[in-house]
Amino acid sequence: MPAASNRVTRRRAILSLGGIVLSSSIARWGWADAAPAYPAAPSIPADARIVDATLTAAPRWRQLKSAPSAILDYVDDGPVVLRVKHGDWLRAKLINGLEEHTSIHWHGIRLPNAMDGVPYLTQSPVQPGESFTYAFQPPDTGTFFFHPHCNTVEQLGRGLAGVLIVDGDEARPHDADLVLVYRDWRIDDTGQFMPMITDAGAAKAGTFGTHRTINDKVRPVYGVPAGGDIRLRFLNLDMTRIVDLGVIGAEAWLIATDGNALPPQKLKAWRMGPAMRADLTLRAPARAGDRIQIVNYYAPEPVVMAELEAVGPTRDRPVFEPVPLRPSRIPAPEIVDAEVFSLRLAAATAPNASADGDLPPDLVLPDGEVLRYADALCLNPDTFWSFNGRSWPMQSHEVLPPPLVTFRQGSSYVIELINQTPHMHPIHLHGHTFKVLSSSKGEVVPHFADTTLVAPKERVRIAIRADNPGDWMIHCHIVEHQDTGMMGIFRVA
Ligand SMILES: [Cu+2]
Numbered sequence: 483m484p485a486a487s488n489r490v491t492r493r494r495a496i497l498s499l500g501g502i503v504l505s506s507s508i509a510r511w512g513w514a515d516a517a518p519a520y521p522a523a524p525s526i527p528a529d530a531r532i533v534d535a536t537l538t539a540a541p542r543w544r545q546l547k548s549a550p551s552a553i554l555d556y557v558d559d560g561p562v563v564l565r566v567k568h569g570d571w572l573r574a575k576l577i578n579g580l581e582e583h584t585s586i587h588w589h590g591i592r593l594p595n596a597m598d599g600v601p602y603l604t605q606s607p608v609q610p611g612e613s614f615t616y617a618f619q620p621p622d623t624g625t626f627f628f629h630p631h632c633n634t635v636e637q638l639g640r641g642l643a644g645v646l647i648v649d650g651d652e653a654r655p656h657d658a659d660l661v662l663v664y665r666d667w668r669i670d671d672t673g674q675f676m677p678m679i680t681d682a683g684a685a686k687a688g689t690f691g692t693h694r695t696i697n698d699k700v701r702p703v704y705g706v707p708a709g710g711d712i713r714l715r716f717l718n719l720d721m722t723r724i725v726d727l728g729v730i731g732a733e734a735w736l737i738a739t740d741g742n743a744l745p746p747q748k749l750k751a752w753r754m755g756p757a758m759r760a761d762l763t764l765r766a767p768a769r770a771g772d773r774i775q776i777v778n779y780y781a782p783e784p785v786v787m788a789e790l791e792a793v794g795p796t797r798d799r800p801v802f803e804p805v806p807l808r809p810s811r812i813p814a815p816e817i818v819d820a821e822v823f824s825l826r827l828a829a830a831t832a833p834n835a836s837a838d839g840d841l842p843p844d845l846v847l848p849d850g851e852v853l854r855y856a857d858a859l860c861l862n863p864d865t866f867w868s869f870n871g872r873s874w875p876m877q878s879h880e881v882l883p884p885p886l887v888t889f890r891q892g893s894s895y896v897i898e899l900i901n902q903t904p905h906m907h908p909i910h911l912h913g914h915t916f917k918v919l920s921s922s923k924g925e926v927v928p929h930f931a932d933t934t935l936v937a938p939k940e941r942v943r944i945a946i947r948a949d950n951p952g953d954w955m956i957h958c959h960i961v962e963h964q965d966t967g968m969m970g971i972f973r974v975a
Pocket of ligand 1 (some may be wrong): 906908959964968
């Protein structure tokens with residue numbers, strides 16, 4: 483049988499197996515008929531303070547343009563914002579009201595592997611009508627978010643995401659605390675969604691939306707106490723767009739990146755790829771009616787995304803000075819003598835061209851059939867991207883490739899992200915928060931992050947202490963890039 487038709491046959495076979503075989507038996511590389519070896523969930527101590535939440539992922543109607551759009555969300559009036567105090571446990575019951583499986587990944591939270599929400603890797607996918615309860619104690623304060631890790635292009639693209647705030651980082655409280663969620667919806671004039679992924683987009687910078695919003699509104703205006711100190715939590719929850727966050731009309735200071743405190747930096751502009759967050763502090767205008775503009779400089783002309791309008795009597799405050807947040811609790815990586823792991827971000831290549839020379843072993847399917855890695859790769863008909871010469875072999879997570887790298891638990895590593903492509907890639911690590919050390923393109927402000935944007939031809943050095951055991955995802959957060967190959971597993975053991 484010619485190789486090409488062989489591939490097609492196998493592809494059909496795998497796809498038709500669908501959830502039947504794979505829901506009962508996980509397909510890991512080289513493991514035949516292995517029972518799902520999911521990590522064990524943490525147990526909640528008897529004296530824990532618990533915040534309960536119910537999140538029903540379901541289709542809903544939302545007015546984005548003149549006609550309502552059929553979005554997906556956990557609540558009717560999004561975005562949902564969950565708040566816990568540092569030290570609390572969050573116990574969130576996900577109910578799947580969708581017609582396909584889903585899960586919740588808690589982006590940026592250094593939680594136990596079992597709660598990371600990656601189907602087939604850390605848990606069984608949550609099937610339609612089923613539920614799954616996530617319970618964990620967030621170890622860090624800050625601004626986080628959550629979203630599915632299944633068919634992410636469609637589910638996140640249609641709106642399925644929420645905000646998680648862990649309070650307890652303010653040495654001095656602000657007078658107002660605003661959450662600004664940036665998204666670009668891919669809808670037409672009648673509010674209908676357009677195809678979320680296109681080959682032309684996925685192979686380049688991504689398929690852009692058509693309707694940019696803050697908290698689902700175009701250029702909203704928020705009243706803030708006149709002369710008061712304001713905290714802004716800006717989240718780029720788009721799947722494609724890059725934002726250069728700026729403020730016009732007030733002196734703003736950057737106080738946290740991806741939720742992690744840093745010494746206040748006077749804000750000129752802060753570049754944010756999909757999934758990145760920035761916390762700002764600023765003083766509202768003293769005179770009621772005066773406005774501040776929140777702008778995006780990543781455009782030919784600054785684009786106003788939202789405005790703040792001073793309201794009410796003027797607060798009597800001393801001269802504005804940015805108060806730093808309490809220092810982050812991220813374990814500092816020991817950078818001197820740390821091993822360096824290079825990760826090349828590149829276009830997809832034939833697996834035989836892998837520069838490492840260590841091709842992954844053949845895959846043994848649950849029914850005993852042996853599938854070559856090369857054939858498995860062909861299961862993903864639209865593979866455009868790779869890490870270190872390896873593309874994630876399927877569009878879903880049903881077949882798991884071996885880890886790209888294994889880190890010794892407790893050791894520190896420098897990871898060099900080498901962008902060999904002409905496009906931006908916001909690279910996200912699960913389970914760990916890293917320190918951004920340096921860039922080949924110039925000075926960087928050292929800061930902690932869970933996602934960092936790597937520009938074309940740029941090399942960015944980050945460092946982690948690999949202290950959280952498990953198999954974790956690393957991927958580009960331009961979701962189409964993730965979906966078409968730029969994803970892998972790193973193991974901490
Ligand atoms: Cu990318």
